[in-house]
Amino acid sequence: MPRLYGFDNQALTRVRADERQVVREAVSRIRAGQSQAEVAAWMTAEGHRGTMGGEWTSMTLGRLLDNPAIAGLERAPHTGELVETGRQALITPEEFRELEQRPGRRGSVRSGESREPNYEYLLAGGATVCGQCSTPMTGGRTGAGTPSYRCQTSRGGCGKVRITASLLEDHVAEHVLGELARPGSRTALDQARKEAEVEAQQLRERIGELEKSRTELAAPYAAGQVSRDAFVAADKHITESLKAARSRLRFVEQAANVPLGGVEDLARWWEHAPYSSRRALVLLLLNRIVVRPARARGVRDVDDRVDLNWRAADAA
Template structure:
């Protein structure tokens, strides 16, 4: 029995905590958890929150992207609120640190129960969720999420006036991407774009190292009394935000820079596109397009997107 346990290896830590005993909080992950919970309690669909987390570069403790299921299981763990269930199934305080409040956890439980009873959402990749879509009314980014009917969609969460069915938009963008991939010279252009991404990635790594060093440099003036606690917290918060943005951008750039480009005839490209991982298709789209701009529908119920989408190419398509 002991040998079997040794083969299994250590269990992954719970997101938000530094250790298996849940005695120390990882502050950056606690902030992500709080933001996710705030969005959920404000009424955002779980799929929209998942899209936001992945777009921001937040990953689980094993390095994978979040899904509806993984986020639901994570937030259903009472340990995130410093609680546990006793033998009677009742929630009791543990005295360990909490990422969210007990009241928030109970609200999430009630909300999750209602949502699960209403609809069982399947995971949807949202190929254009990495900041690639743009609202045609207010110019803000669009995020993926379910409509009230449960249909995967993209919606502007700033003005809230532009929404488009995800499959219709992604099919339209995919057709144009495949057409461009089949043209002579496109592969060379994509390889050049990937090289530019690699240069940006290296610059981001240097930037992150500098930010980490600058955060460490705050300790000495604070210890010597030259900087007060409030000023230290403000400076540390500013650096953390810059680190968060830089790390998120780095993960995104690395994904694009390291993507394998497809080869072959048009028929082979179409076959590849139909079975390629979402991350590979997303990378191709990001290399071809700077932004996909979505305009409002002409009338309620119109499903065609042909006259609603403006493709902003990184380079002009060949003719």
């Protein structure tokens, strides 16, 4: 099976910098209004070829742009919802979701075909964890199609906790707005952003060390100094550590880059801010959101089952 363009291996753990730049340029051109056919023709004219050496066509480019792996995402097996994997990415999840609605794409809202709209989960990607087993909760629809957050056994969780997305997000938004209205909120945000920047740099260094360890591990294995079982176990541990570090880095980078320059009324800004900006602000204010099981089936009260872990010690 050929590798995915932009990546150096089947596990999608190493990116080819030159191909990543080509993909980013292609995405920028499509977002600027060029068609897939025009972009594919540009890629071929510039001498870029697919992983099997073939010229780019509208069809082959479309298959690449429809693969969520280019944004570090995958589709949940039962719901089809996009969830983060923690792997390397060529473009951002937001850019991928925008690409899903590009003109001419099958199922696009601009293609004339019926398609259930994607739900943008404000608190996924590590922000929300299961109160039973501490596993990060993922976004996904119920059998009735209701967007929810849930702990999934397929991701190592207990599978016992689920909460309707709108209930949780409204609850968090209410408390976030309360924090933004408090005196000194701007100072607290600035301090939190500085802390996020420091953590991001530490994570980048940690990722570099892990990648170096993986490279150094190959030599003794090739020389027969390390057994295959030991090599596989060590490589698996490094891979899991890299996945966790990269996932956390994306989480922290969003918090560090929240766009608040020139904003005076933070509460009013929240009401009209785009999804990505509101999400970044939540990540800046909160370390994590813990969700416990409901007292009984159908109970919609979330106050007694949600704990908000604030970055600032004096937050509500």
